[in-house]
Amino acid sequence: MKFEGSFKNKPLEIRGQRVEVGEHKLIKVEIDRLPTGTAIEIPIYVYNGIEDGPTILIQAGLHGDEVNGVETIRELLRGNYFKIKRGCIIVVPLLNVFGFLHFSREAFGKDVNRSFPGSKTGSLASRIAYFEMKEIVEHIDFGIDMHTGGAQRHNFPQVRYTPGSSAGKHLATIFNAPFQFSSNLIAKSFRKEAHKNGVPIIVYEAGEALRIDKLSVQIGINGVLNILEYFGMIDPRGALPKKHETVELIKNRWIRAKTAGMLGVVVENGQKVEKGQLLGYITDTYGASTLKIVAPTNGYIIAVNNFPMVSTGEAIFHFGF
Numbered sequence: 001m002k003f004e005g006s007f008k009n010k011p012l013e014i015r016g017q018r019v020e021v022g023e024h025k026l027i028k029v030e031i032d033r034l035p036t037g038t039a040i041e042i043p044i045y046v047y048n049g050i051e052d053g054p055t056i057l058i059q060a061g062l063h064g065d066e067v068n069g070v071e072t073i074r075e076l077l078r079g080n081y082f083k084i085k086r087g088c089i090i091v092v093p094l095l096n097v098f099g100f101l102h103f104s105r106e107a108f109g110k111d112v113n114r115s116f117p118g119s120k121t122g123s124l125a126s127r128i129a130y131f132e133m134k135e136i137v138e139h140i141d142f143g144i145d146m147h148t149g150g151a152q153r154h155n156f157p158q159v160r161y162t163p164g165s166s167a168g169k170h171l172a173t174i175f176n177a178p179f180q181f182s183s184n185l186i187a188k189s190f191r192k193e194a195h196k197n198g199v200p201i202i203v204y205e206a207g208e209a210l211r212i213d214k215l216s217v218q219i220g221i222n223g224v225l226n227i228l229e230y231f232g233m234i235d236p237r238g239a240l241p242k243k244h245e246t247v248e249l250i251k252n253r254w255i256r257a258k259t260a261g262m263l264g265v266v267v268e269n270g271q272k273v274e275k276g277q278l279l280g281y282i283t284d285t286y287g288a289s290t291l292k293i294v295a296p297t298n299g300y301i302i303a304v305n306n307f308p309m310v311s312t313g314e315a316i317f318h319f320g321f
């Protein structure tokens, strides 16, 4: 695997635009046009350092409504953190521009993260995937892909890596989110396709779609800087406030609604809980019945459903242990 070799950045080319060692450049990749003729462009910032080091992808907005990652990268761009001395960073602050414009996860009704490896002549989602594989992944040693919970579920900041990937686990540990765990590869996803090409991707899942969450953004910024610092790409940041411990979760599962009704949550997201502890309750809408939801074992709450009306079988708490 590339991750274990010695790293050497070289000049790279995206859409015919060459970025030499020691240069940085904003490349706008036209991916489609609106029916009005307006071009849809994906912005790609490339920072190619002078000294040898890894080439890293830092990406957000694969799902267009997952804005915490977009905000995290915006803060990093604004703070000039990517002006590195070693290695190369390819920054994609917003991959699915079309979804972002429509406050939507998808691109023209299709999930980009279920469209890999994509095709040159397919749907917009498929073409975005194709571009990503052919023009981005071929350059990188590893990547960080930023996501949030969907459907009004809030993920407490967590990093997921591919089972059996020592490089992925190592990167997750350096990132230092409150939780990390291995999670299976989803068919036609970016992480799976990159993995097939020998490129480890870690997924930072934090917060909720269409909401900015300050804690998620702050931990995301620190995580990216931890990785850049580890590989000597930025200067050491000196004495930082004491980092939290990362909890490595062995198993995780969703606790689902046993009945339909109104959801009340009594625990904090990220909280450690004990077997039998009250997590929340489901009442019928008019106050006649209450069903308690309790922790199935000792563990942690790593995502909470913030939508108050639930149907039977709906995912309410993501529980890690």
Ligand SMILES: [Zn+2]
Binding pocket: 062, 063, 066, 146, 147, 148
């Ligand atoms: Zn996502």
